[in-house]
Ligand code: 3HC
């Protein structure tokens with residue numbers, strides 16, 4: 108008997124309690140413990156039936172993801188489940204928390220299932236680039252029909268208990284005391300001499316003969332580049348077409364194919380990276396946090412409105428400050444419209460719109476912010492305006508309030524020094540649309556206190572964000588790296604490429620769109636105005652990148668909003684259509700610059716878009732602007748659409764391309780162009796020499 112699964116009895120019911128905190132993952136000891144426990148109770152004359160339950164916060168939340176890729180040890184999960192299913196005594200699985208993945212699959216090996224009303228079950232393996240590999244694709248369709256199971260496995264969503272009951276995934280919902288309810292259920296089954304109901308013996312309902320072909324069509328867009336969804340469809344089809352044991356064999360083959368793929372390796376890495384990113388190396392997890400009960404936002408524009416929504420969504424009252432009544436009214440109207448649209452699409456209840464709005468208090472006076480525990484500034488992006496705002500805020504904010512700026516490019520240390528409490532100041536760099544985008548770059552200033560960091564990192568999660576801590580540098584981490592791709596994309600147009608060619612390479616790599624389609628979406632005028640303001644031509648130490656962009660903007664081609672940019676648009680259709688006029692502008696610009704245009708290969712585009720980003724990532728790491736390479740990956744996957752099945756720029760560089768190859772390519776471009784832009788970062792050079800990876804830093 109192992110400690111990972113505890114045995115006890117309640118009358119004539121044997122109880123197996125899984126004891127592997129925090130989430131009772133199916134580590135080898137748990138698998139062995141369940142198998143041995145079932146076998147022991149099966150032979151115990153004093154036991155009539157068995158209850159399998161999780162100790163602590165949840166039933167088994169899945170296979171132990173950390174075991175994947177390591178040599179197998181302990182009982183095989185499929186054997187454990189078969190042992191349960193074939194046990195001569197009834198087994199009832201008692202489900203609470205989140206029985207997910209292998210956890211739900213284990214429960215499907217029981218003969219009956221009871222749950223609490225709050226339980227959420229699911230098969231989320233798809234998010235790890237996997238499929239349910241312990242019979243989930245064969246057993247779930249037998250309970251729910253193929254269509255429902257296919258949707259549940261492809262989405263990986265958490266299914267609330269009442270729905271699970273309705274679909275026959277659980278048999279009964281018990282209130283309050285799960286163990287008591289499960290034992291009573293088992294006793295009732297014994298008393299009724301109920302059959303041992305094995306899911307494997309049920310037949311699958313196929314609702315429509317076209318289900319699989321139709322599903323493939325329906326997911327084509329969102330599953331682009333992923334492997335798991337396609338294998339999942341094949342598995343469920345096998346559940347319909349093959350006898351159970353053959354279906355299991357097919358599931359195994361298709362599971363192993365995924366398990367050994369680089370896509371799944373990337374997605375499993377990313378699962379832990381996202382959780383690691385929330386941890387700050389020099390801020391222990393028990394650092395006392397400041398209490399956040401109310402928030403204030405300054406500026407109700409594009410960002411301020413979205414940020415306010417995040418707080419209202421989390422039930423935190425928020426005061427929204429503007430300079431003028433019209434701006435305040437406009438901001439509130441946009442927020443209300445956003446909520447109403449969500450309600451119309453079924454994303455929230457219509458009656459909740461007013462409830463959320465009631466949590467947002469508009470004000471024109473700084474007095475309205477004096478009780479706020481955290482205030483986030485989202486006013487115009489100039490130092491003068493920020494200076495005024497922080498000086499006023501310093502006058503009214505209560506002692507201990509956290510003062511945050513959403514600046515995307517200004518120096519957070521300088522902003523902090525406009526107050527007499529720079530230790531309370533931090534950057535919270537939201538991404539647009541702030542109510543939708545998950546990424547939050549929290550920017551640590553040189554004076555920012557540790558309890559402020561701890562509080563903001565956990566507040567970020569409370570308001571539904573994925574936080575990453577970064578340091579003060581131009582563009583922080585995300586935009587600083589994006590700029591490298593922007594520079595090379597611009598040069599490639601001058602040298603011979605067209606926007607559609609560059610965009611296609613980036614799209615085919617797995618991004619939602621390429622840099623030029625992206626610029627058209629965001630508005631080309633934004634960068635144009637900044638370039639004019641900064642007189643970038645003289646100031647930058649890189650060759651000017653804006654010749655073509657400027658020429659495009661001078662024609663009023665600001666992007667989608669004007670119906671033309673790098674592409675033309677037949678609005679309201681937002682599909683970018685390549686435009687000969689743009690080709691002409693580009694060719695003329697090359698001529699003016701004295702550049703002879705040449706064919707640029709897709710491989711060159713890929714290398715020039717992504718390798719400089721990796722090189723910049725190396726500089727960011729060496730400067731300590733990101734804590735670890737995984738933080739950079741989390742930023743890129745969440746904020747910029749780096750395909751998660753490629754792990755993020757640093758994981759991709761470490762594990763797919765290899766640092767030496769990137770280093771050598773940088774040298775090749777440096778030597779060909781003579782441009783110091785291509786100089787490999789010292790950290791990259793060092794890692795190549797030592798044959799190490801970014802993940803070792
Ligand atoms: N294996 C190993 N560790 C796991 C784990 C798993 N399956 N699930 C969670 N953990 C760890 C987390 O890394 C974290 O560790 P840390 O405290 O050291 O950072 C800790 O458990 C708590 O996790 P969360 O911070 O995510 O806690 P939450 O309460 O927010 O969420 C959860 C709990 C909903 C269970 C969430 O962790 C989750 O979604 N886990 C993954 C579930 C999953 O994907 N299961 C399927 C696995 S694959 C499988 O089963 C294959 C099978 O078909 C053969």
Ligand code: NAI
Nearest residue numbers: 406407408409410429430434485486487488513514515539
């Ligand atoms: P915006 O122009 O849409 O909104 C700014 C709002 O601030 C306006 O409503 C204006 O009336 C108000 N305002 C100006 N001065 C003020 C003052 N002294 N007191 C109170 N309110 C004042 O600008 P946006 O896009 O919301 O940007 C705000 C900040 O967020 C900027 O620092 C920007 O760099 C940053 N940011 C913007 C992103 C974007 O994609 N738009 C992304 C991330 C950060």
